[in-house]
Amino acid sequence: MPELPEVETTLRGIEPYVADSVVERLSVYNGSLRWPVTQGISDIVKGQRVLSLSRRAKYLLLQLEHGSMMIHLGMSGSLRLADVNAERRKHDHIEMHMSNGKCLRYHDPRRFGAWLWSENGHSQLDHLGPEPLTDEFSGERLFDLSRKRKIAVKPFIMDNKTVVGVGNIYASEALFRSGIRPDRAAGRISLQRYDLLAGHIKDVLGSAIERGGTTLRDFVNGNGEPGYFQQTLRVYGRGGQPCSHCEKPLSEMRLGQRSSVFCSHCQR
DNA sequence: CTTTCAGCCTGACGGC
DNA sequence: TGCCGTCAGGCTGAAA
Numbered sequence: 001m002p003e004l005p006e007v008e009t010t011l012r013g014i015e016p017y018v019a020d021s022v023v024e025r026l027s028v029y030n031g032s033l034r035w036p037v038t039q040g041i042s043d044i045v046k047g048q049r050v051l052s053l054s055r056r057a058k059y060l061l062l063q064l065e066h067g068s069m070m071i072h073l074g075m076s077g078s079l080r081l082a083d084v085n086a087e088r089r090k091h092d093h094i095e096m097h098m099s100n101g102k103c104l105r106y107h108d109p110r111r112f113g114a115w116l117w118s119e120n121g122h123s124q125l126d127h128l129g130p131e132p133l134t135d136e137f138s139g140e141r142l143f144d145l146s147r148k149r150k151i152a153v154k155p156f157i158m159d160n161k162t163v164v165g166v167g168n169i170y171a172s173e174a175l176f177r178s179g180i181r182p183d184r185a186a187g188r189i190s191l192q193r194y195d196l197l198a199g200h201i202k203d204v205l206g207s208a209i210e211r212g213g214t215t216l217r218d219f220v221n222g223n224g225e226p227g228y229f230q231q232t233l234r235v236y237g238r239g240g241q242p243c244s245h246c247e248k249p250l251s252e253m254r255l256g257q258r259s260s261v262f263c264s265h266c267q268r
Numbered sequence: 269c270t271t272t273c274a275g276c277c278t279g280a281c282g283g284c
Numbered sequence: 285t286g287c288c289g290t291c292a293g294g295c296t297g298a299a300a
Binding site for chain 1: 291292293294295296
């Protein structure tokens with residue numbers, strides 16, 4: 001389940017090996033992803049130089065000479081630098097061979113991801129909220145956007161129009177640290193508490209990115225599993241277990257079709 | 269306008 | 285042992 005820190009870690013891991021290199025060959029073995037992989041993509045990108053890599057929300061963007069490739073890892077996708085001689089594994093759907101001899105492999109069992117080519121921008125990026133680690137995202141923004149909203153705070157902060165890149169894991173952890181119940185109405189939370197929440201969202205995402213960075217060198221040959229696997233999760237996946245603060249069993253509920261674990265004693 | 273919900277997909281896991 | 289149901293979850297688009 002790649003969340004924003006995993007996407008950022010992937011970007012930093014592949015960037016040195018892909019940037020400034022030319023696409024020698026792109027092979028699509030299974031193009032039925034979230035959206036069908038752009039028709040004729042192999043012929044289009046062949047021979048183009050990769051000018052730069054960037055990230056917006058959970059999308060990776062490869063800027064080529066005549067357009068850009070937008071890649072999403074979906075629920076189960078990963079992007080790794082592979083040894084050209086290494087055999088393709090099951091669910092390795094796309095390979096991008098670079099002129100420097102490196103090969104980028106896209107692996108995605110559930111095929112919820114995306115590889116889309118465009119010469120003039122990607123509409124999916126048009127209506128996204130701010131990046132969580134910038135000053136554009138603040139408690140004040142959460143407060144202003146939420147007035148008179150009845151939606152529960154957890155789906156509110158997971159909405160890409162509010163702020164991008166806050167998935168179920170980090171939303172749960174940030175709400176726990178802030179002492180806010182995930183089902184509290186977004187419109188009934190004070191600016192002071194939203195300041196706290198925005199700070200914790202930044203902290204939890206930022207530290208996960210830092211930890212992901214420690215596995216970067218595994219990107220060439222390995223299968224480094226970065227991010228939240230190394231992070232201490234206090235509530236996510238711990239329903240019924242004792243709260244790390246008050247020892248009472250953690251509660252579980254469903255909000256917006258997503259499981260939500262919280263402490264009914266520490267979160268109000 | 270806001271909110272909810274089905275659907276996309278495979279693998280892991282528990283019950284029988 | 286294997287079969288079946290359930291869950292995991294980001295994102296879109298349609299319905300309420």
